[in-house]
Amino acid sequence: MSRVPLSVLDLSPFGAGQKAADGLRASIALARHTERLGYHRYWLAEHHFNPGLSGSAPHVLLAAIAAATERIRIGTAATIIGNYSTVQVAEAAGVVAALHPGRFDLGIGRSGNRSAAQSPLIEDPAEQRVVDGLLLPRPRPFAFESERFLVHARLLGRTDDDADRFEQDVADILAFIDGTYTAPEKVAIHATPAEGADMSVWIHGSTAGPSARLAGELGLPFGANYHVAPAFILDAVAEYRASFRPGRIAAPHVIVSVDVVVADTDAEARRLAAGYGRWVHSIRAGQGAVPFPSPLDASVNPLSHEEFEVVRDRVETQFVGSTDTVVERLETLQRVTDADELLVTTITHDPDDREHSYALLADAWGTGETGEREPRAAPAGVLA
Secondary structure, eight states: OOOOOEEEEEOOBOBTTOOHHHHHHHHHHHHHHHHHHTOSEEEEOOOOSOTTBOOSOHHHHHHHHHHHOSSSEEEESOEEGGGSOHHHHHHHHHHHHHHSTTOEEEEEEOOOOGGGGGSOSOSSOOOOEEETTEEEOOOOOOOOOHHHHHHHHHHTTOOTTTGGGHHHHHHHHHHHHHTOOBOTTSOBOOOTTTTTOOEEEEEEESSSSHHHHHHHHTTOOEEEETTTOGGGHHHHHHHHHHHOOOSSBSSOOEEEEEEEEEOSSHHHHHHHTTTHHHHHHHHHTTSOOOOBOOHHHHHHSOOOHHHHHHHHHHHHTSEEESHHHHHHHHHHHHHHHTOSEEEEEOOOSSHHHHHHHHHHHHHHHTGGGOOOOSOOBOOTTOOO
16 A cells, blocks of 8 residues: 655654763664665754753754765754854755755744743634544643743844744745845855755744745745644645645645654553653743653653643644554544655654664555655746
């Protein structure tokens, strides 16, 4: 049976008792492992100031991963645009793409407003619903520690209007790649080695907002976020498809992310995933993702009822179980969203359990037998 391709999203996590270097080495090992298993892409997320994540410099780590692999596509999901100048993004991507042509995906994500650190996730959340078997949970409001987030923003060089510049920033990056950038001073600028680089540009988003619309309007492929914002997945995909017009690709192309843990039995998978709620809670409580708890630590330090309510939406939309259990849920996710690809992220305390999860899933899904993989390019003469 031919299914849509599976790809990997890696945060470079590490477990309690481990170090950041362990997470980085585990990422390189996992990239090699999933390439052998037939996964299509290996994308890195960008996260800063998290005590249990070492993936704060994805473009640097991607260079090491690219050198350690041969075929698997590599990229970011996503490069957070407000943390850099546009030319830095283009040049960093260009370096990796020049060394590994035909393999690089530059995923771009919109920065949040600094004022969002002082607001809950959503003021009037909708009720939970199930659409054709897919759970769309009630979003869980949560409070940020605003002072900490404002310090983070300052250290990263964020400004209050970062999010408002998103459309222009994306246009500038595309112009650097195309060799058409002209500065406001009417000076032509050429960003080597980004110019003419063989890479694919994606936009990632969590809601039916500016990112989904811009990806559609520019004719770019879109990364939709079920694993972090599951309540809004259908709205985000619908907005992208409604906004789409041919640009760099000829037709809409969507990859949907999802949290997954697969083991030999449902019970073993639940044991390995037991620390997930505590891990998500650490993010939403404002301290940043902690080193992932061991199954034993998770069993002796369970979430309280109040803590669980903060992370219920994430825990209930994590696909955990044997291959039969998880494949059924992945098929539902793909069917309901009509995703062209699925992007799997797996976090366990022991890196060996993570590799085993990807191996079980690859065998059950048939990763080497999936259909057409890359978005179809628009005809010559169609401009993004």
